Amino acid sequence: MAVLHRASWVVxxxxxxxxxxxxxxxxxxxxxxxxxxNLTSLYAQTIDHGEGILMPGLVNCHTHLELSHCHAEGQxxxxxxxxxxxxxxxASRAIDPPELIAAQARKCLEDMxxxxxxxxxxxxxxxxxxxxHIKGLQVLFFHELLGLSxxxxxxxxxxxxxxxxxxxxxxxxxxxxxLLLQVKESCREVQQIFPIHTAESRAEVEFLQSGQGDFRRxxxxxxxxxxxxxxxxxxxxxYLYDLDLLDNQTLCVxxxxxxxxxxxxxxxxxxxxxxxxxxxxxxxxxxxxxxxxLMAGLRPCLGTDSLASNPVLSMWREMNLIHxxxxxxxxxxxxxxxxxxxxxxxGCPEYGGLAENQASMIFVKYTGQDPLEYLAFDTAQKHVxxxx
Numbered sequence: 001m002a003v004l005h006r007a008s009w010v011v012x013x014x015x016x017x018x019x020x021x022x023x024x025x026x027x028x029x030x031x032x033x034x035x036x037x038n039l040t041s042l043y044a045q046t047i048d049h050g051e052g053i054l055m056p057g058l059v060n061c062h063t064h065l066e067l068s069h070c071h072a073e074g075q076x077x078x079x080x081x082x083x084x085x086x087x088x089x090x091a092s093r094a095i096d097p098p099e100l101i102a103a104q105a106r107k108c109l110e111d112m113x114x115x116x117x118x119x120x121x122x123x124x125x126x127x128x129x130x131x132x133h134i135k136g137l138q139v140l141f142f143h144e145l146l147g148l149s150x151x152x153x154x155x156x157x158x159x160x161x162x163x164x165x166x167x168x169x170x171x172x173x174x175x176x177x178x179l180l181l182q183v184k185e186s187c188r189e190v191q192q193i194f195p196i197h198t199a200e201s202r203a204e205v206e207f208l209q210s211g212q213g214d215f216r217r218x219x220x221x222x223x224x225x226x227x228x229x230x231x232x233x234x235x236x237x238x239y240l241y242d243l244d245l246l247d248n249q250t251l252c253v254x255x256x257x258x259x260x261x262x263x264x265x266x267x268x269x270x271x272x273x274x275x276x277x278x279x280x281x282x283x284x285x286x287x288x289x290x291x292x293x294l295m296a297g298l299r300p301c302l303g304t305d306s307l308a309s310n311p312v313l314s315m316w317r318e319m320n321l322i323h324x325x326x327x328x329x330x331x332x333x334x335x336x337x338x339x340x341x342x343x344x345x346x347g348c349p350e351y352g353g354l355a356e357n358q359a360s361m362i363f364v365k366y367t368g369q370d371p372l373e374y375l376a377f378d379t380a381q382k383h384v385x386x387x388x
Contacts, residue, residue: 002026004044005387006036007363009371011055013339014353017371023054023354023361028388030358047387051367053375056353057118057360057388058315059342061274062195062253062303066124068104069096070308080284082201083214089308105129108313112304113137116384117315118360119343119351121195121251121303127165136386140346142195145183146170148219149226153179160186171197172236173204173215176228177243184245191249193347195274198252199236201285205257208232208239237262246271251345253303256280256288263289263296272345273298275337277321278312279305290326294333301342316382323377331376338376361388 003025010021012033022036024044032039040046070092078085109130112120119138122130130139143165145156153176160167160183169175169183187194199205206213211231219225232239237258240246246269253274255266266273273293280287293300302322304313315338322334343352351360365383366374375382 002031002042002044004036004039004042004046005049005054005361005363006046007049007054008051009053009366010354011053011335011371011375012354013056013335014355021054025361025388028359030354030356030361030388032356033354049363049385052363052365053371054354054361054363054387055375056339056343056351056358057362057386058116058338059119059301059346059348059352060112060117060303060313060315061121061251061301061342061345062276062305063108063120063122063313064124064306064308065105065108065122065129066101066126067093067306067308068108069101070306071311078283080201080286081214082203082283082285083218085283085309086218092308101126102129104307108307109134109137109139112313112315114384115314115316115382116362116364116386118362119346119348121193121346123168123195136388138348138351140166140193140348142166142168142193144168144170145179146174147179147224148174148176148229149224150176150178150228151226152176152224157182166192168193168195171200171204172239173207180243180245184243184250187249188247191347193249193251193345194245195251195253196240196245198240198255199257199262200254200280201283202257204236208234208236235259235262237265241265241269248272249347251301254280254285254288255293256286258289260292260296263293263298267296267298273300274303274342274345275300275322276303276305276310276318277325278310278314278318281321282309282311287325290322291329294329299341299344300337301345302337303342319376320379331370331372334376335372359388362386 010018022039203214207215248270251272340352
């Protein structure tokens with residue numbers, strides 16, 4: 001039976017906010033969005049939510065649930081030292097039991113669902129952590145492969161051949177060229193998203209430019225250097241472009257160390273960009289040129305990354321941080337980053353907006369006259385309820 005939901009504000013994201021708005025839902029799908037007055041003539045049971053905002057659920061385009069036990073808060077402070085942070089991360093992962101890892105991953109899922117997240121892209125090595133996820137929360141899991149040496153790449157290729165999970169690669173600096181090409185080709189065959197860490201740190205740029213620096217020394221320290229890697233002598237984005245890995249199903253995560261030429265390559269190939277500002281802030285790697293991305297015609301989405309590099313996994317906080325560091329970006333643009341842009345980047349158009357045939361809606365308590373600024377700018381805790 002169709003149900004008409006009414007609230008003092010409806011924020012569809014895909015269209016302007018509606019004061020005293022309504023949303024009709026039938027069998028778990030939205031069939032119409034309009035003013036409450038225009039919808040009351042239709043035959044439908046009515047639920048009046050009162051003072052607040054009906055809006056689409058949030059979309060977290062990048063996290064690592066298996067790292068939820070590696071809390072950033074109170075641990076090693078990297079201050080731009082990516083290699084030092086990775087070293088601490090590996091040490092923490094080596095000592096924590098599987099039960100703790102699973103419990104912390106589950107808690108993160110529950111927390112994100114409670115704050116209004118409906119769609120998550122999770123990167124990791126254990127699909128079981130998200131197999132028994134929360135009803136109503138869509139989790140897209142990508143099995144991450146990496147290995148710069150030929151031997152490691154061959155082993156990872158066998159892993160991919162024997163498995164069933166969607167696969168992706170870690171980063172240009174940590175993955176053998178042949179493995180990058182093989183994984184991307186498999187993604188193209190099944191029209192699958194290819195998320196990859198891109199241009200996160202200066203150490204990554206240095207390594208791809210010269211084959212030297214902190215990452216070269218760290219890979220040698222781990223015994224993963226076999227002299228098979230030849231530095232391409234260019235930026236991470238240019239390297240991915242030269243390998244023909246950029247297209248509208250490639251999701252470049254972070255994109256901190258990018259210039260105007262890189263942005264034009266991303267725009268030209270219709271590649272997607274995922275920003276993780278909370279993680280960038282904690283790691284001290286700098287911040288992406290978000291305003292320049294928007295001027296270049298890109299439509300960034302947002303992710304939290306993991307608790308290993310972000311003290312709080314909150315999409316509301318990610319929006320607040322965008323406003324804090326880029327105060328000239330409008331609230332509507334930021335809200336799109338946390339909803340519609342993310343849904344499109346992950347190939348899930350049924351999420352991220354309130355419109356016909358979409359299937360994601362939350363209610364946020366609110367009393368006031370500017371719902372967009374409240375959602376994107378205000379640091380107050382959001383009180384969320386669910387209706388889809």
